[in-house]
Amino acid sequence: MSETNLAKVNVDLQVQKERVESVDFKIITFSLGGKDYGVDIMNVKEIAKADKFTYVPNAASFIRGVYNLRGDIIPVIDLRLFFHLPQEKKMDGLENMLILRIDERVYGTVVDKIDKVVGINSSTVQPPHPIFGDINIKYISGVVEKEGDLYVILDVVRIFSQNEDDKNKARIPIQENTVDNFVPLPSSMQTAEQKVVAADTAIGFIKESLLALKRFQAGPINDVWVHQRFVDWSVTRSASDLQLKNANDADEFLASFYSLCDGVFWDDEYANMVKNFLPDMPSNSIQVWNPGCGKGYESFSFACILKLRYPSARIKIWASDNDIMSISNAPNMTFDLEEVPEYCRSFMVSGRNGHSFNTVIKDSIVFEYHDVLNEAAVPNLDIILMRDLLSFVNTQDQEKLIDVFKEKLKKTGIIIIGQNEALNGDWRSIGTAPVSAFMRNE
Numbered sequence: 001m002s003e004t005n006l007a008k009v010n011v012d013l014q015v016q017k018e019r020v021e022s023v024d025f026k027i028i029t030f031s032l033g034g035k036d037y038g039v040d041i042m043n044v045k046e047i048a049k050a051d052k053f054t055y056v057p058n059a060a061s062f063i064r065g066v067y068n069l070r071g072d073i074i075p076v077i078d079l080r081l082f083f084h085l086p087q088e089k090k091m092d093g094l095e096n097m098l099i100l101r102i103d104e105r106v107y108g109t110v111v112d113k114i115d116k117v118v119g120i121n122s123s124t125v126q127p128p129h130p131i132f133g134d135i136n137i138k139y140i141s142g143v144v145e146k147e148g149d150l151y152v153i154l155d156v157v158r159i160f161s162q163n164e165d166d167k168n169k170a171r172i173p174i175q176e177n178t179v180d181n182f183v184p185l186p187s188s189m190q191t192a193e194q195k196v197v198a199a200d201t202a203i204g205f206i207k208e209s210l211l212a213l214k215r216f217q218a219g220p221i222n223d224v225w226v227h228q229r230f231v232d233w234s235v236t237r238s239a240s241d242l243q244l245k246n247a248n249d250a251d252e253f254l255a256s257f258y259s260l261c262d263g264v265f266w267d268d269e270y271a272n273m274v275k276n277f278l279p280d281m282p283s284n285s286i287q288v289w290n291p292g293c294g295k296g297y298e299s300f301s302f303a304c305i306l307k308l309r310y311p312s313a314r315i316k317i318w319a320s321d322n323d324i325m326s327i328s329n330a331p332n333m334t335f336d337l338e339e340v341p342e343y344c345r346s347f348m349v350s351g352r353n354g355h356s357f358n359t360v361i362k363d364s365i366v367f368e369y370h371d372v373l374n375e376a377a378v379p380n381l382d383i384i385l386m387r388d389l390l391s392f393v394n395t396q397d398q399e400k401l402i403d404v405f406k407e408k409l410k411k412t413g414i415i416i417i418g419q420n421e422a423l424n425g426d427w428r429s430i431g432t433a434p435v436s437a438f439m440r441n442e
């Protein structure tokens with residue numbers, strides 16, 4: 001070989017080497033049915049694992065359902081089913097998901113295994129070949145080899161996008177392999193059973209969003225309220241605007257959940273209802289637990305009501321909260337007398353910085369830092385007061401707390417919970433709205 005030709009070969013080899021080593025394109029690689037695939041990293045929003053997808057009626061077979069991604073309800077597509085590929089069995093039940101952003105939409109895609117980020121040079125990507133017959137060639141943007149591994153690069157934009165002609169057609173679900181057919185039937189075309197399923201699905205989304213956005217645990221304790229609230233919510237909103245998109249939506253949905261006088265002094269009307277509800281006590285010593293007392297307004301209100309209802313009784317309220325600042329400040333709070341309800345004023349004394357409660361009320365309340373989910377060092381109780389708190393702990397912890405109530409409450413003891421909460425099973429209701437109170441069944 002001549003020196004000229006040899007030099008040309010060396011130049012070509014160097015160009016090829018530089019081309020291979022330079023990276024101007026990155027893909028996330030994953031496996032489907034035992035083969036390696038990749039997608040443009042610019043289309044990947046994040047990686048996730050999930051095991052609970054909400055079923056959607058009338059959806060195509062490859063639609064696994066929808067998923068609550070921190071308040072955003074996204075459709076989940078199983079790429080294995082979409083491409084008619086075999087599925088791996090998951091030992092832990094969790095599915096691997098790539099969360100993709102296509103234009104302004106977000107989708108979840110289920111794959112067998114997510115591998116790594118691979119940097120490549122776009123000039124090394126080869127056009128697809130019909131040999132990849134297990135996947136429709138129109139969904140492949142190219143094939144690339146990297147360090148001995150061959151990756152099929154999927155065109156997710158094409159997979160998840162409609163063509164322009166389809167955009168002008170009526171969106172009625174049919175069983176074809178196009179993701180945009182994932183649309184439930186209009187209400188006017190649904191059977192009665194389909195409407196029930198659709199409503200249950202929508203409520204399911206709401207519940208998942210409330211948990212993700214506000215840690216509100218929808219379940220047996222508050223299910224009646226959640227369903228009624230959903231009905232009211234649906235009346236004022238279009239079908240496309242039912243879901244909770246952010247924390248503000250969740251706050252608006254929950255606005256009517258909280259008990260009267262939440263976080264403030266109980267007003268005279270509500271205090272009178274509670275006072276009239278309270279039964280005669282078998283003992284002259286009344287022990288009360290008030291977990292989640294917050295800044296102490298509820299504890300002070302209840303202490304005054306108890307003294308009015310049982311004037312000669314020895315009252316002790318164990319008021320606890322996991323907000324150490326509120327607990328620290330509660331015993332020493334002072335008030336403008338005008339902001340204190342009438343039934344509390346006879347228990348107030350004037351001081352240099354304003355009015356505060358007298359020693360009779362202060363000595364009846366023990367404010368202490370405590371997380372309600374930890375063991376409580378309280379005696380046998382006559383009353384448990386914890387309005388609205390149960391709905392903000394998970395189902396398992398709810399069960400633990402209710403077991404604690406059973407252990408700590410005397411046979412004649414009562415528990416006052418949120419006005420939109422209820423206890424079932426071993427409990428019977430003794431309150432009248434808006435006072436939600438229960439006793440153990442004998």
